[in-house]
Amino acid sequence: xxxxxxxxxxxxxxxxxxxxxxxxxxxxxxxxxxxxxxxxxxxxxxxxxxxxxxxxxxxxxxxxxxxxxxxxxxxxxxxxxxxxxxxxxxxxxxxxxxxxxxxxxxxxx
Numbered sequence: 001x002x003x004x005x006x007x008x009x010x011x012x013x014x015x016x017x018x019x020x021x022x023x024x025x026x027x028x029x030x031x032x033x034x035x036x037x038x039x040x041x042x043x044x045x046x047x048x049x050x051x052x053x054x055x056x057x058x059x060x061x062x063x064x065x066x067x068x069x070x071x072x073x074x075x076x077x078x079x080x081x082x083x084x085x086x087x088x089x090x091x092x093x094x095x096x097x098x099x100x101x102x103x104x105x106x107x108x109x
Contacts, residue, residue, distance in 0.1 A: 026107040028104070028105040029103070029104050030102070030103050031100055031101070032044060032101045032102075032103075033098060034098045036098070037065075040063070040099065041101070044101060048103075048105075051105050055107050056105040056106065057106060058104070059104045060104045061101060061102065061104070062101070063099055063100070063102075064099055065096065067097060068097060072092070077089070
């Protein structure tokens, strides 16, 4: 498995890894979390090279942008009544939560 990641370019955190046998052969699913879309693609590229040496190739990828939950928005709005929430609302308006990139690898024949 891969080690922890940070913004200094270290290896990605493998949030999920799954090996399954199906009619197509072994399947590996890896999810990367944290960082911008470009950072996640760079981590994916590094991992794809490593898994490529083991005979796997990327079969598909899916990126989901991060978003705030309704609970976070409601807390920020209610806290704005105490003026503390104004800082929360400003931060929420200027930044987005990090997204998740999920990649499926298939073993080559």
